[in-house]
Amino acid sequence: MKKHMKQVMIMGLAGALAVGLVGCGSASSSTTATADSTTNASSKTGKPIEVTFWHGMSGQLGDVLKNMVDEFNKTHPDIHVNAIYQGSYSGKGPLQQKLLAAIASGKVPDIVQLEIHSIPVFAASGALQSLDSYMAQSTDHKKSDFIQGLLKSTSYKGQTYGVPFNRSVPVFYYNDKMFKAAGITEAPKTWDDVAKDAKLLTKKENGKTTVYGFEPVNQWWFFESLVWSGGGQLMNQGLTQATFDTPAAEAGMKAWQQMKKDGVLTVQTGPKDWDQTIADFTHGRAAMYVGSAGDMGQIEQSGMDFKASYVPMVKQYAVPTGGANAAILAKAPEAEKQAAWKFIEWFTAKEQTIHWSQKTGYMPVMKSAVDSQQMKDYFKQKPNHQVPVEELQYAQEAPLSPAYLQVTQYIQDAMDKIMVENANVDATLKDAVKKSNAAISQN
Known part of the structure; x- marks a missing residue:
């Protein structure tokens, strides 16, 4: 990806x-x-x-x-x-x-x-x-x-x-020099760890944030990982209903939104959001980000000192391919x-x-x-x-339904509302599930 x-x-x-x-x-x-x-x-x-x-x-x-x-x-x-x-x-x-x-x-x-x-x-x-x-x-x-x-x-x-x-697969990247300077000795394993580390890594000058502790790519591929990591599912076993509005499925998204409210997380928007996120990381404007294994060659070209680790979990490691x-x-x-x-x-x-x-x-x-x-x-x-x-051992499979790509559109819209507009997680995901189920019923 x-x-x-x-x-x-x-x-x-x-x-x-x-x-x-x-x-x-x-x-x-x-x-x-x-x-x-x-x-x-x-x-x-x-x-x-x-x-x-x-x-x-x-x-x-x-x-x-x-x-x-x-x-x-x-x-x-x-x-x-x-x-x-x-x-x-x-x-x-x-x-x-x-x-x-x-x-x-x-x-x-x-x-x-x-x-x-x-x-x-x-x-x-x-x-x-x-x-x-x-x-x-x-x-x-x-x-x-x-x-x-x-x-x-x-x-x-x-x-x-x-x-x-x-x-x-999704990969968690972090700036090794920033970690050492902040006294952080290992990669975060849970999203609670990310939140704790992000507070130590975020820097401000004259009231303006110059380094954000964490900057995820706010896209639906990573939502899959967040849902599975919390023990939730994207669709039911029969592929007839969307199910990403349960408490288990919502936990990861709530963790991301809380970090933003705490001022230690930012997200990019627009058609070049992924490129901009990588640029923020390689230029030292973000200490951690979650991206793709396919980003690694581009990061290496920047010459920065970085490390990669598993995508953090809510309750269990889980990644999409x-x-x-x-x-x-x-x-x-x-x-x-x-x-x-x-x-x-x-x-x-x-x-x-x-x-x-x-x-x-x-x-x-x-x-x-x-x-x-x-x-x-x-x-x-x-x-x-x-x-x-190594992370492939935790890989899960997205729903094999012709309707699923339509579902991802509603997920993406919900993520934008949650992370950009600060909308309520529960209400926004329930609305996305309602729209998804209407689309699924037509396939």
């Missing part, structure tokens, strides 16, 4: 997909493909198979991705991947809006970088190719070869529709599907996923990578990078 979480799925996406996919078939009736070799696929024309890959990586992340795609093309003369940046891959971002239009027109890309919470929406409408047959026939990309925590949010109704691509999966479109031609799978296998293979992780901070997605001596040595050199991998 990276930077664009506040832009969530527009209302009615599932309806738009249903209209655009009339005649395409249901998820269960999608064409069953095989992972046959593409070695001879280009021999009919003598030209490499052209694979169109839509992605949402820009800046430093986009540069790393481009270099890796170039390397694939150099080493695979029978396939040429055209990586095209289409804007943010988030639910309300340009990439998914363009994908909706492409699906409606029938002219789809072959691969798309799809935000993990969008998998149920697109899969339920038949837009995505089931990847189970590919995985079953692969020598090193079977389900058992992936880090199991990252397989969460890759499937829908028992079928796999995505391969972990740029995947992350985030980021995006690589998905193949059901309407893509068969040869392009096979070539697309070959690229996905290459990108997520041991050497490439290690390179991707070290350059960006995202997770290495294969067990072989995490267990390799190369990665073990890297973790010893840079222990911050091991934190998100």
Whole structure:
């Protein structure tokens, strides 16, 4: 998960997909493909198979991705991947809006970088190719070869529709120099600890706060962690009702709001709130913040002395997984599907996923990578990078409902009211649950 979480799925996406996919078939009736070799696929024309890959990586992340795609093309003369940046891959971002239009027109890309919470929406409408047959026939990309925590949010109704691509968990970051100066000897384990430490770390000059003790990214991905950490749930087991307004679910949000009232917490607003939060942290305007594992490369570029730790808990450690999966479109031609799978296998293979992780901070997605001596040595050199991998033991799965992205919109609206407008937590979350249940009932 990276930077664009506040832009969530527009209302009615599932309806738009249903209209655009009339005649395409249901998820269960999608064409069953095989992972046959593409070695001879280009021999009919003598030209490499052209694979169109839509992605949402820009800046430093986009540069790393481009270099890796170039390397694939150099080493695979029978396939040429055209990586095209289409804007943010988030639910309300340009990439998914363009994908909706492409699906409606029938002219789809072959691969798309799809935000993990969008998998149920697109899969339920038949837009995505089931990847189970590919995985079953692969020598090193079977389900058992992936880090199991990252397989969460890759499937829908028992079928796999995505391969972990740029995947992350929330991570708690803190300024080590500020901690030492304040006499704090260890990372906070609970939100009560964060509140206590934030008071020691907050600095004021001439009545103005120059350093806030804590500055969270105020986005719904972190709300998931807060709810589970308190022992609450986002939806009921049958996925028919939202349940994030119980006392257990509200506890974390109340802890954040109280810190703001105490003057030790601030939040950024607007479309660049995530970037601004990172900037505040790297420039010493915030001593602690909660962000993504995918922030780590950017923080390291600043040269600051920082440490990473588990996201604090209310009662128990709990984190969502985030980021995006690589998905193949059901309407893509068969040869392009096979070539697309070959690229996905290459990108997520041991050497490439290690390179991707070290350059960006995202997770290495294969067990072989995490267990390799190369990665073990890297973790010893840079222990911050091991934190998100260890944190996967506490990963939970967001509700696998096509309606859930609409629910996150109401959660985000509620968080903005609570943390920006100082609205009452109980009343605001109950109103968000009421709106969510109305949306769920229409799916």
